[in-house]
Amino acid sequence: METPGNKRVEAISFDLDNTLVRYERSPGDVLQATFDKHGFEPIFSVEQYYARYDEFAETCDSMNELRSECFAALASENGHESQLGRDIAKAFSNERDQSNVELLSAADRILETLSREYRLAIVTNGAQDAQQQKISAVNLERWIETVVIAGHDTPPKPSPGPFRRVTRSLNAAPATTVHVGDSLETDIAGATAAGLDSVWISEDAPTREFDPTYRVDSLGDLYPSPWSREPEK
Known part of the structure; x- marks a missing residue:
């Protein structure tokens, strides 16, 4: 039987804004x-x-x-x-210059490391042109196989639609895909509705309404991955 400490994961999807990148000017x-x-x-x-x-x-x-x-x-x-x-x-x-973005601290290290073991994707809400400019500006294509920009072809997060689309694109099962994001209301709620486990990046405690599978303080804490760690006793 799988436990939170030995779950089989084959794919990871990431939110974009304030999870992988941020504007140099807010x-x-x-x-x-x-x-x-x-x-x-x-x-x-x-x-x-x-x-x-x-x-x-x-x-x-x-x-x-x-x-x-x-x-x-x-x-x-x-x-x-x-x-x-x-x-x-x-x-x-x-x-505003949509390309005036930077990777968050540790993003390149984490993505490079995780891409050796998992298939990686992005699931983001927003206008297609703006989100694609951000992705290209920091060359996320080095690690990311699939991008779903929700709001046009699928409803925006927290709809389960964009998460289902990304698992189909990656040929991965929801049960073996984990979504990483900074928003309880969109990332965690949507991933949960689609049957994915989730990682919430925050130093805060989750609310009763939303229950992420895992919580880490920062993106840099994604390795070693929380689903591969031994559960606390």
Whole structure:
């Protein structure tokens, strides 16, 4: 019988943003720079943008379209003309460089090590053009076999759809695939719904609502892998 300490794993999928890569300038910094540089009133917060991102990612074909529609809606909801939101979105796009990302600490070491033993994939929400630019900017193709950008061909995480697609693409069973991510609400919930074990990267304790199979403090703690360690007694 398999136990958490000797589980057979053949494939690993990873979330992208804040799991493998991060912007060298955060979206909050870029939004504030956009307001400051162009003299715009700060009519919405980056937290409001985050809250609506996945909603617009489902219906928009590009990052520029996503941002334009999202910012227009936020402007209108905050009592301004929707065109002002579109103007801010255009200025934000000029300020933001999607390729201006970097690998998180230990990512190259961990991916290089794990790729020798497992088939690796990415499952990420977002606009296809933006996510692909990030992947290419840090050459994740060195280690990653399959990328699923959820929100177009499949519903976004936490739907089980993108996780099922990645296991089919890797020719791996859900029971022998593990998903790694930093979000309980999207990564852990979606992986669990698709029948995958999960690794939550966080120094916090999980909530009762979401129950990751494993928890590690940082990406660097993925090796030795938690599913191969002897269970604590």
